[in-house]
Each structure stands twice: as structure tokens, then as C-alpha cells.
Amino acid sequence: MLTPERHQLIVALVKEKDIVRIHELVEATGASESTIRRDLSELEEQRLLKRVHGGASVLQSKIEEPTVLEKSVKHEREKLAIAKYAASLIKPHDSIFIDAGTTTYQMLPYLPYDNIMVVTNGVDIALQLIKRNIRTILLGGELKAATLSMVGRDAITALSQYRFDKCFLGTNGIDQHHGLTTPDPDEAYVKQLALQFSDERFVLSDSDKFSRVTFAKVGDLQGITVITDDGLSEEEQQIYGRLSTLKVVKA
Amino acid sequence: MLTPERHQLIVALVKEKDIVRIHELVEATGASESTIRRDLSELEEQRLLKRVHGGASVLQSKIEEPTVLEKSVKHEREKLAIAKYAASLIKPHDSIFIDAGTTTYQMLPYLPYDNIMVVTNGVDIALQLIKRNIRTILLGGELKAATLSMVGRDAITALSQYRFDKCFLGTNGIDQHHGLTTPDPDEAYVKQLALQFSDERFVLSDSDKFSRVTFAKVGDLQGITVITDDGLSEEEQQIYGRLSTLKVVKA
DNA sequence: CTATTAATGATTGTTTTTGATTGAATTTGA
DNA sequence: TCAAATTCAATCAAAAACAATCATTAATAG
Structure with missing residues (x-):
């Protein structure tokens, strides 16, 4: 599975479930925990999700959403x-x-x-x-x-x-x-x-x-x-x- | 159950019942009393509820402001x-x-x-x-x-x-x-x-x-x-x- | 084809979270 | 008012999750 694919899947899962734990993502993607962690860091940087201890969650408040x-x-x-x-x-x-x-x-x-x-x-x-x-x-x-x-x-x-x-x-x-x-x-x-x-x-x-x-x-x-x-x-x-x-x- | 999940549940319960006891929250979340206490402290800090002896309640004081x-x-x-x-x-x-x-x-x-x-x-x-x-x-x-x-x-x-x-x-x-x-x-x-x-x-x-x-x-x-x-x-x-x-x- | 770069997964030691335990503070009821 | 019961904050050790590092593999360029 290519990196952008994986990223897309992660974002989709987070959107669907509001909050997912690392282990679920490991299972869903087949990638290692290390890779998932790296992915989450990147995706957080891009403001597509929010990392939380143990997993990731959607950005919820108006204040966390990215500007134009x-x-x-x-x-x-x-x-x-x-x-x-x-x-x-x-x-x-x-x-x-x-x-x-x-x-x-x-x-x-x-x-x-x-x-x-x-x-x-x-x-x-x-x-x-x-x-x-x-x-x-x-x-x-x-x-x-x-x-x-x-x-x-x-x-x-x-x-x-x-x-x-x-x-x-x-x-x-x-x-x-x-x-x-x-x-x-x-x-x-x-x-x-x-x-x-x-x-x-x-x-x-x-x-x-x-x-x-x-x-x-x-x-x-x-x-x-x-x-x-x-x-x-x-x-x-x-x-x-x-x-x-x-x-x-x-x- | 991840921390933000638990927090959300706690806030929801407080909103629903106006006031909840620690023990109810322990039961509802499966977390220990210590954890719940820590949660309540945090959530109070975030002005999402008010701690009271024995539990937590919704906040209604004049000066407490809801978020955007x-x-x-x-x-x-x-x-x-x-x-x-x-x-x-x-x-x-x-x-x-x-x-x-x-x-x-x-x-x-x-x-x-x-x-x-x-x-x-x-x-x-x-x-x-x-x-x-x-x-x-x-x-x-x-x-x-x-x-x-x-x-x-x-x-x-x-x-x-x-x-x-x-x-x-x-x-x-x-x-x-x-x-x-x-x-x-x-x-x-x-x-x-x-x-x-x-x-x-x-x-x-x-x-x-x-x-x-x-x-x-x-x-x-x-x-x-x-x-x-x-x-x-x-x-x-x-x-x-x-x-x-x-x-x-x-x- | 080889050299270089990027991505990955395992491993490390560190940090964070957690639940149990303690003694102190608060509430309750006599 | 006092004592018992409850709730509390503080502390600690175990467990989980973490970031950082390294060796290996895959991709890319020359």
C-alpha cells in the first residue's frame, strides 16, 4: 500500500469513527506501528486530524480547522x-x-x-x-x-x-x-x-x-x-x- | 477507551443528568476513580463542567462562557x-x-x-x-x-x-x-x-x-x-x- | 547498473497514562 | 461539637504509548 493511499485510508477512518486507536490503524493498513505514528504526525501537521494519546481523532472545534x-x-x-x-x-x-x-x-x-x-x-x-x-x-x-x-x-x-x-x-x-x-x-x-x-x-x-x-x-x-x-x-x-x-x- | 472518548462521555453524562457522582462515572467508563478525578480536574480547567464534592455538575454561573x-x-x-x-x-x-x-x-x-x-x-x-x-x-x-x-x-x-x-x-x-x-x-x-x-x-x-x-x-x-x-x-x-x-x- | 535518497519496521530508552495506596480534608449524622 | 464515613489530593510503581534511532529495503536518479 502506497503512502498516499494509506494516508487517505487513515483520514477516512478517523472521519468515520471520530476517534481511532493506533492498533486499529495498524490492522486496517497492514503497516507497522512506527509507520502509522509517522503518518499521524504528518497528517496532524497538515491539519487533517488531531493526534491523541493512543490514536487520533477528528478536528472538532471551529478553532482547530485550517484557514484558506x-x-x-x-x-x-x-x-x-x-x-x-x-x-x-x-x-x-x-x-x-x-x-x-x-x-x-x-x-x-x-x-x-x-x-x-x-x-x-x-x-x-x-x-x-x-x-x-x-x-x-x-x-x-x-x-x-x-x-x-x-x-x-x-x-x-x-x-x-x-x-x-x-x-x-x-x-x-x-x-x-x-x-x-x-x-x-x-x-x-x-x-x-x-x-x-x-x-x-x-x-x-x-x-x-x-x-x-x-x-x-x-x-x-x-x-x-x-x-x-x-x-x-x-x-x-x-x-x-x-x-x-x-x-x-x-x- | 481513549482519554478524549472518556472525556466526551463524561461531559455528555454531566449535561444529561446535571449532576453525576464519581462512582457513576467510574462505572460508565470502566476507568478507575483516580483517572476520573484527573479527568474532572482537566474538564473543569477547560470549563466544560464544575467539580463538586462527590462528583461533577454542569456549570451555569454568570461568568462562565460557552465556547464558540x-x-x-x-x-x-x-x-x-x-x-x-x-x-x-x-x-x-x-x-x-x-x-x-x-x-x-x-x-x-x-x-x-x-x-x-x-x-x-x-x-x-x-x-x-x-x-x-x-x-x-x-x-x-x-x-x-x-x-x-x-x-x-x-x-x-x-x-x-x-x-x-x-x-x-x-x-x-x-x-x-x-x-x-x-x-x-x-x-x-x-x-x-x-x-x-x-x-x-x-x-x-x-x-x-x-x-x-x-x-x-x-x-x-x-x-x-x-x-x-x-x-x-x-x-x-x-x-x-x-x-x-x-x-x-x-x- | 550503481549511487543516492526515501520509506519502512524493529529496537531503544523516555514520557505519559493509569490504578493503587496513603494520609489529609470534607461531609454527615448523632 | 465530635467522630465516623466519605471524598479528596498527592505519591508511586506498573503499563502503555511515545519519539528517536538504526539497519534494512524499496524507489529514484545518474
């Missing part, structure tokens, strides 16, 4: 590795800002629980955080459909009232001359403020965003740690390493 | 009729406030598209609105897990900057002496402001919220239109009709 974006996100290995590393930087009692976006979104499963406080402009990010019982402040304002993020006067006003130990931003372009850029000026402004109010600044960006420029400037590279994958040339690494702190993670 | 899920199953038809009627009141170019909550959530499919602008404190409401391409402003602030709503200073600040043609609120209690009440003071305050900043004020409430009082007062009934189902007695209709404008819709 969550499903559509491609789990690109590079983004995941970047996000995972970024999350590892967070220490207990940190107050942090997490920017809306798919790369930053990937950080959430790896956030530590230890009493951190998160401010974000991403609605789906806020929902995910609250699912994980992490104290969450969502900036208000007009909701942008494309990115499910908050922009505008209210968002700015709200943001100005916080100070962060660390901020984690996504970006659409990183360039040696033009610094960080993003297509929407409103979003750019939110990012600017977040940078301004943070002790440590991290930008998560896969390597193909480099040497790319979009419309609105967010800021320069000085004082920023850029976390990226190993897709940069030696030369690029040197250039950007001089302008910012460059952290390369392997996928 | 629990609320949404009850009174489907009544809520839908109420919501549908409320939505029909909205006119083109209205700017409106929609309160977080399951009843108000039901309004969304019936909202007219004509250039309306909606402000809300409900995250799930905002997501739904934006899907329908309706201009949406979401109040910022600290996100409350139980109701997926925004409360706190930021929400208040943001809200104070808008004025509405109409506002639509949910409530947990309507009483002739104590007016509108809700369990959470923070939420109550948001509702208060919304009422204050609206030309017309609508409260959506199924009939069994009447003559019920919870912890925090939202406001009096004067100047408010209460939309409810036909589950009120003649006498109640008269009483509440004098205090507010009462609109009864049939499910």
Missing part, C-alpha cells in the same frame, strides 16, 4: 528551513512582531510556547497563533483581500504603541542599491515601523528575491539580519554579507 | 431567521458595525453588495466579508480565543474613530431590569461604544436569552431594536416591547 491560506501554502523546503531557523531565534518572554506573509506563516508551528507575546498584521497568522494559545495582538485597520493583512491608518496607529525584542518580516525584493522593497506602499509603511520599533530585525527571504526591486521601499539593509537559503552565489553572499548580516540555512 | 462551538449548534433555525431579517435592514451605502458572534455571523450571506462598508471586531466575520468582496475594517487589539473577537485598548481606540448608520450586536442576556449583559467586561465595552456611535441600534437575540443576566452590563434597552424569534410569552413581549422596540421574526 494554510491549505494553499506550498511547503517549499527552502521556506520551511528559513522559517524554522527564524523561529529558533525566539527566546522565552520575547515580544515579537511577525509580518503577514507565507514565509513568516511557516514559522508558527515552530514557535516556542514560553510566554511569548506576538503582534502581527496577518489575520491568518493571528488565527493560527491563537490556536496555539499564544498571546496575540492583531493590528486593526482595513483588511486587504490579497494578503489577508491589515494596513492603513489604524494599523499604523496601533503598531506605534508597541516595542519589540525582535521582528520578522517577509519581503518581495532585496537589492544592494535599493534595499528592501515591496509592491504595496501601505504594507511597506507597516514594515518600516516594525523595523523601527524592534531591537533585532530579521528578514526572511528565499534566495530568488535577491537583486530584485519592487515599487515601495521598506528600508536599507544595515542593521538587519537576512535569513535565506543556500541558493546564492559566492559573489552575492559577499555583497549582501557586507550590507547586512546574512544567515544562510540549508534546506 | 457550543453556541453554534443551538438554535440554528431561530438564529438564521433573526440574522436574515437583520441583514434585510441594511441599505446601499450604509456603514455598519457587526459584532463578533455566531448570530451576527449568520447575517453575512444575506448582506447586500451595494457599496456598504463594514466594521467588525470578529476575525472570522472579517474573513467572511472579505471573501465576499465587501469593504471591511477589522478592529485591532488582543485576540480572544473563545470568541475570536478583538478586545482591549486598541480595539476601543480604533472603534472610536468610526460612526455608523447601523450597528448589529449579539448579546448573552437581556433583562428588563439589567438591560443588555455579556460575560466579558472587555467585550461589553466594545459593544457599548458601538451602540454609542450608531444612528440605529439592533440587537440580535434568540428568545431564551431573555430574562437572563450575565456579568458585565452593556447598556439599557432604550433606543434599541431587539430582533428575536417567536419564543416569548405574550407577557414578555409586552414587557420588553415597552422597554425597547421589539421585532419578532418567525423561524
Whole structure:
């Protein structure tokens, strides 16, 4: 039995019975206990079920169900590795800002629980955080459909009232001359403020965003740690390493 | 029997009998007394029941709040009729406030598209609105897990900057002496402001919220239109009709 | 065809759950 | 009010379930 087949069968059984124990699944699939455990971990990650001690159950509460974006996100290995590393930087009692976006979104499963406080402009990010019982402040304002993020006067006003130990931003372009850029000026402004109010600044960006420029400037590279994958040339690494702190993670 | 199964059974039994003894639960589940005690502690922590000496009982105190899920199953038809009627009141170019909550959530499919602008404190409401391409402003602030709503200073600040043609609120209690009440003071305050900043004020409430009082007062009934189902007695209709404008819709 | 990667199942030591036991706290009834 | 009975929380050891690791097998790429 192939893995996707098995996964499908497991999900079907869970849906049918609401709750199944590991042993039942072993019997139903013919796979070993180890394999079933691995399957359950994966399926839980994909939010198709919930692991419980001894087996698995359906997701029941409204709050456990995945959002639209969550499903559509491609789990690109590079983004995941970047996000995972970024999350590892967070220490207990940190107050942090997490920017809306798919790369930053990937950080959430790896956030530590230890009493951190998160401010974000991403609605789906806020929902995910609250699912994980992490104290969450969502900036208000007009909701942008494309990115499910908050922009505008209210968002700015709200943001100005916080100070962060660390901020984690996504970006659409990183360039040696033009610094960080993003297509929407409103979003750019939110990012600017977040940078301004943070002790440590991290930008998560896969390597193909480099040497790319979009419309609105967010800021320069000085004082920023850029976390990226190993897709940069030696030369690029040197250039950007001089302008910012460059952290390369392997996928 | 897996732990969540057992928990579910316990909660079901408590709901059914209002109060159960430990020994009954031991018998019903086949688990030991120790395990049941541990279960009860957990379930009490989750606010699904209340421990009492010798067993457990349902919780009914004013401040104890049911979760989103629990609320949404009850009174489907009544809520839908109420919501549908409320939505029909909205006119083109209205700017409106929609309160977080399951009843108000039901309004969304019936909202007219004509250039309306909606402000809300409900995250799930905002997501739904934006899907329908309706201009949406979401109040910022600290996100409350139980109701997926925004409360706190930021929400208040943001809200104070808008004025509405109409506002639509949910409530947990309507009483002739104590007016509108809700369990959470923070939420109550948001509702208060919304009422204050609206030309017309609508409260959506199924009939069994009447003559019920919870912890925090939202406001009096004067100047408010209460939309409810036909589950009120003649006498109640008269009483509440004098205090507010009462609109009864049939499910 | 071989090298490399991915998936699997067995095994390990660790963590979680469980039920029994204890003495303390609470209720009950005289 | 006091004493007996019951219920309770805390502790412990056994059992079950767990994550992590490793060797083996299957799949894939070069």
C-alpha cells in the first residue's frame, strides 16, 4: 500500500469513527506501528486530524480547522528551513512582531510556547497563533483581500504603541542599491515601523528575491539580519554579507 | 477507551443528568476513580463542567462562557431567521458595525453588495466579508480565543474613530431590569461604544436569552431594536416591547 | 547498473497514562 | 461539637504509548 493511499485510508477512518486507536490503524493498513505514528504526525501537521494519546481523532472545534491560506501554502523546503531557523531565534518572554506573509506563516508551528507575546498584521497568522494559545495582538485597520493583512491608518496607529525584542518580516525584493522593497506602499509603511520599533530585525527571504526591486521601499539593509537559503552565489553572499548580516540555512 | 472518548462521555453524562457522582462515572467508563478525578480536574480547567464534592455538575454561573462551538449548534433555525431579517435592514451605502458572534455571523450571506462598508471586531466575520468582496475594517487589539473577537485598548481606540448608520450586536442576556449583559467586561465595552456611535441600534437575540443576566452590563434597552424569534410569552413581549422596540421574526 | 535518497519496521530508552495506596480534608449524622 | 464515613489530593510503581534511532529495503536518479 502506497503512502498516499494509506494516508487517505487513515483520514477516512478517523472521519468515520471520530476517534481511532493506533492498533486499529495498524490492522486496517497492514503497516507497522512506527509507520502509522509517522503518518499521524504528518497528517496532524497538515491539519487533517488531531493526534491523541493512543490514536487520533477528528478536528472538532471551529478553532482547530485550517484557514484558506494554510491549505494553499506550498511547503517549499527552502521556506520551511528559513522559517524554522527564524523561529529558533525566539527566546522565552520575547515580544515579537511577525509580518503577514507565507514565509513568516511557516514559522508558527515552530514557535516556542514560553510566554511569548506576538503582534502581527496577518489575520491568518493571528488565527493560527491563537490556536496555539499564544498571546496575540492583531493590528486593526482595513483588511486587504490579497494578503489577508491589515494596513492603513489604524494599523499604523496601533503598531506605534508597541516595542519589540525582535521582528520578522517577509519581503518581495532585496537589492544592494535599493534595499528592501515591496509592491504595496501601505504594507511597506507597516514594515518600516516594525523595523523601527524592534531591537533585532530579521528578514526572511528565499534566495530568488535577491537583486530584485519592487515599487515601495521598506528600508536599507544595515542593521538587519537576512535569513535565506543556500541558493546564492559566492559573489552575492559577499555583497549582501557586507550590507547586512546574512544567515544562510540549508534546506 | 481513549482519554478524549472518556472525556466526551463524561461531559455528555454531566449535561444529561446535571449532576453525576464519581462512582457513576467510574462505572460508565470502566476507568478507575483516580483517572476520573484527573479527568474532572482537566474538564473543569477547560470549563466544560464544575467539580463538586462527590462528583461533577454542569456549570451555569454568570461568568462562565460557552465556547464558540457550543453556541453554534443551538438554535440554528431561530438564529438564521433573526440574522436574515437583520441583514434585510441594511441599505446601499450604509456603514455598519457587526459584532463578533455566531448570530451576527449568520447575517453575512444575506448582506447586500451595494457599496456598504463594514466594521467588525470578529476575525472570522472579517474573513467572511472579505471573501465576499465587501469593504471591511477589522478592529485591532488582543485576540480572544473563545470568541475570536478583538478586545482591549486598541480595539476601543480604533472603534472610536468610526460612526455608523447601523450597528448589529449579539448579546448573552437581556433583562428588563439589567438591560443588555455579556460575560466579558472587555467585550461589553466594545459593544457599548458601538451602540454609542450608531444612528440605529439592533440587537440580535434568540428568545431564551431573555430574562437572563450575565456579568458585565452593556447598556439599557432604550433606543434599541431587539430582533428575536417567536419564543416569548405574550407577557414578555409586552414587557420588553415597552422597554425597547421589539421585532419578532418567525423561524 | 550503481549511487543516492526515501520509506519502512524493529529496537531503544523516555514520557505519559493509569490504578493503587496513603494520609489529609470534607461531609454527615448523632 | 465530635467522630465516623466519605471524598479528596498527592505519591508511586506498573503499563502503555511515545519519539528517536538504526539497519534494512524499496524507489529514484545518474
